[in-house]
Amino acid sequence: MDILSNLSIRLTELMQEAELNNAALADKIETEQSVISKFKRAERMPSCTTLVKLADFFQCSTDYLLGLSDNLNFATYRECPPFNEQLNFLLKYFNKTKYRLEKDTKLTEETVNRWQKGIYEPTVESLVRLAKYFNCSVDFVLGREK
Secondary structure (H helix, E strand, O other): OOHHHHHHHHHHHHHHHOOOOHHHHHHHHOOOHHHHHHHHOOOOOOOHHHHHHHHHHHOOOHHHHOOOOOOOOOOOOOOOOOHHHHHHHHHHHOOOOHHHHHHHHOOOHHHHHHHHOOOOOOOHHHHHHHHHHHOOOHHHHHOOOO
């Protein structure tokens, strides 16, 4: 199954357990009800920020929401640092150069530069690609893990 389908299933399950409808969840994470509906119908991938808001609200990992982990440990995570800072941390932590990251992941130089300058945040698909590349969780990539 793909990430979007996994997110749809996990989000629907978590909402049912919490007895939340689309409008209530949208209100809690400060988005539109139609956005939640699109996530549940697997029509739209959340932004990085919205993914974190969902995970924070349900006190679960982003990896669980995306179906990358079956471990539903209700926990509190750190607030994410700005992604440009986290990207620099990841490169240093895993002893990788920006050039090596671009070549190995097939990310464009422009994309990585925009992340480093804080112009854009990565897409969820890019977060998953980075997690696979660094062999870590999406939460670690985001800086949420303690």
